Amino acid sequence: MDEPLLAGGALPLEVAVVALPDDKPATRRSQLLRQKNFLAGVVLLCIVIIPVLLGPVVSSVGPDVQNPALSFLPPSLGHLMGTDQYGRSIWARVVYGGRYTIGASLAVVVLGGIAGTALGLVAGYLRGTVGFIIMRAVDLLLAFPGILLALGVTAILGPSLVNAVIAVAIVAVPLYARIVEGAAREVANLPYVRAAKALGSGPGHIIWRHILPGALPGIIVQTTVYLGIAALWIASLGFLGLGVQPPTPEWGQMVSDGQASLSIAWWAVVFPGAFLAAFVVGVSLIGDALRDRLNPTGAGT
């Protein structure tokens, strides 16, 4: 899913058949569409994130308050999203659970992003043997389907939220490293970087001041794209029992909790998953719009 080739988005559409191959005007209409998508993404994210941030303000009960007398109540004004088998409020659990799913995904992109960027910068700027070894290791990690790699890492580390974050971050490392390495390689050859080198700037200075800014658009795009994937995988690991452990309300773990009573209490499954889906769709809408803007060469073609 990290392929820039997968972008739908902006193409010189009105001019379709007769356009010259390198003619790439973004038509007004496709620009508008892009803005609309971006706005839709922001709105979706706000719907999801605001209650999660407000937490106790929007939920009078805590996520772990049990009340057997209230078990399996359907959604109503008193219980917005109904209750589960222990009488816990699903709304409260969804609102508090978002902190785990979203927080863990953010941790994933920060950890994986920093490690992958560092490796990519080193490999792209220094090249040589070190660069070669780093990039072959990257190729090897990319040979595993992502979730399989994450599962393998959790098999080693054991199931927990922190280990799930580490596992999903490890999957992100080669993705960042590949993008950053390409950008760094390109920038390192530009005349102004060669000039800086000739003037006696050290490698640290050059990487920080010249190479990193050049790689930044790619890093930003990769981060928005991967944030959604990270949320999906953190929740998937939670669902499989390999991430967050009960009773912590993480969205994927909540879906797994609700599965047992699916036929009598659909709300325990539908709502946490819907919040997760809305978060991921929102992030990908924004990611696509950013990709078209920041990365015009990769967009659409």
Add this chain to the structure above:
Amino acid sequence: MVIYAGKRLAALIVLLIGIAILVFLMLQLIPGSPVTALLGQSATNPAAVAKLTNELGLNRPLPVQFWRWLEDAVRGNFGYSYNNQQPVSALLAQNLPSTVELAGAGLLISLVGGIALGVVGAVRRNTAADSVSMGIAMTLVALPSFWLGLVLILAFAVALPWFPVVGGTSLRGLVLPAFTLGLGVLGITGRFVRSSLLEAMHSPHVAAARAKGLGRRTVFVKHVARNAVLPVLTIVGLQVGSLLSGTVLVEVVFSRPGIGRLLVQSILSKDYATVQATVLIIAGFYAVTNLVVDLLYPLLDPRVGGT
């Protein structure tokens, strides 16, 4: 062509060895000795410990151990699953067919649906139909598959009792799991088909064909679609990875037998021999599929492979 195929094959072998090394090292990274990890509850039996230590050659250097393990794996001997009381190869043989069945059905659904969405998006580009089909594609990519599966169960097994809740081995039991798996991948295919069709529409030879006075349909079928096949083939190769990893969640949701569920169960029960074997099989299969795609390329596009 022969040189091209040889190079690809050599690269595949290097890659497979790399994958094998990583999977082998997995066991070394687990805290505690590999013997206790592999034996699980049987680790209290000194005879079993001594026997396995000898079999693994743990007193030998690491490369020797790796070579032994690899030799066994290539012969189809992946060790013994003490949790299941049977050889890992037998477990794989029991579970592999239903996973292949599921992944195949999922691939079919994702291709049919994805091509339909992509063609609509490309032909009716920048219209409401395009927005709707690409909106569907994006949403499907973003939906958590484990949740989609449960929602499909709610709709088509609980509310409308058309299909069984638990996917058995029957054909009817395959429908919901296959759709859950296929719908997740379909979005990527759709977006990819759309962009490669659009790219083909912009090539000079298409403009020439139009200028020659050929009809839209003829141009689309003969000049656009043909050139869009290649990129789509690549994505099919990549999707085998998504499909195989998708089976992990789908098999758990529908309690279907398969190597995905086997992998999760063996991670949870710390049955490391089985974990190693399933990871090796899935990653190896993924690498081989991508080689097959690479080799199909020059057959469809004579420009590749000549250089």
